Amino acid sequence: MGVASTFKWVDASFPDAYVDGFGRDGVGTEGLTLKDRAESSHAHADYRIKNHQTAYDRIDAILALKRSMQTRLEHLDSLYGFKQYPEYKTLGWMGLLEQWGVIRKRMLQRMRQLRNAVEHDGAEPPNLEDCEDYAEVTWWFLRGTSPLLAPLGNIDYNGAAYGSVTYCYNPLKITLWLDVASETVSDSPHPGWSKIQLVSPKSSRGKRNRMAAEEPIPSNVCSVEGTVADPESAYPFLRNAFRHLV
Numbered sequence: 001m002g003v004a005s006t007f008k009w010v011d012a013s014f015p016d017a018y019v020d021g022f023g024r025d026g027v028g029t030e031g032l033t034l035k036d037r038a039e040s041s042h043a044h045a046d047y048r049i050k051n052h053q054t055a056y057d058r059i060d061a062i063l064a065l066k067r068s069m070q071t072r073l074e075h076l077d078s079l080y081g082f083k084q085y086p087e088y089k090t091l092g093w094m095g096l097l098e099q100w101g102v103i104r105k106r107m108l109q110r111m112r113q114l115r116n117a118v119e120h121d122g123a124e125p126p127n128l129e130d131c132e133d134y135a136e137v138t139w140w141f142l143r144g145t146s147p148l149l150a151p152l153g154n155i156d157y158n159g160a161a162y163g164s165v166t167y168c169y170n171p172l173k174i175t176l177w178l179d180v181a182s183e184t185v186s187d188s189p190h191p192g193w194s195k196i197q198l199v200s201p202k203s204s205r206g207k208r209n210r211m212a213a214e215e216p217i218p219s220n221v222c223s224v225e226g227t228v229a230d231p232e233s234a235y236p237f238l239r240n241a242f243r244h245l246v
């Protein structure tokens with residue numbers, strides 16, 4: 001008799017399943033302070049643009065927009081721990097958010113570069129119309145990331161996937177307790193699928209163990225209980241979570 005595998009690979013898109021409910025954490029006092037700080041910086045920039053008189057108003061607006069965006073990124077980092085991901089060194093904060101399907105970073109990066117040029121290199125600030133555009137981009141960034149400030153704690157699935165996925169982000173730990181169609185589970189690596197480290201079979205609480213003894217066990221159901229094994233395997237789960245928030 002062979003030894004049971006320690007890992008399985010699953011299709012984390014859970015085809016033909018549907019979300020039956022989910023839970024979120026609240027925004028604490030410190031989080032509310034950071035949220036207000038980011039929004040206040042944007043409001044200050046907006047005021048300087050709308051009451052524009054000289055180039056100094058535009059400079060101040062660009063600096064305030066950068067502060068607004070930086071405050072929000074630091075807030076998200078405190079919740080999600082960007083630095084724990086190997087890609088952080090090459091992608092940075094915004095690159096990770098783009099990879100997770102939260103933002104598009106091109107205009108945001110351009111604004112950061114402009115701010116650095118204006119503040120550190122003495123470059124001319126953007127014209128008034130461009131400042132208005134950057135203020136709008138930053139406003140959408142704040143609005144688009146605001147739901148992430150109350151992180152998703154769990155997703156309950158039904159249908160072709162039955163059970164729950166729970167999320168802890170910093171440090172990262174994603175736990176599965178699911179019964180899924182057997183064709184969406186593999187004992188060996190599969191392109192695009194997530195690697196799961198299984199719990200001991202004695203600890204398994206899959207759907208089979210919750211069924212009444214007289215109820216037949218579907219032959220096409222596979223119980224998967226464990227934790228996502230690495231950050232790369234976590235990305236599909238993160239995209240699933242963020243899709244329900246933004």
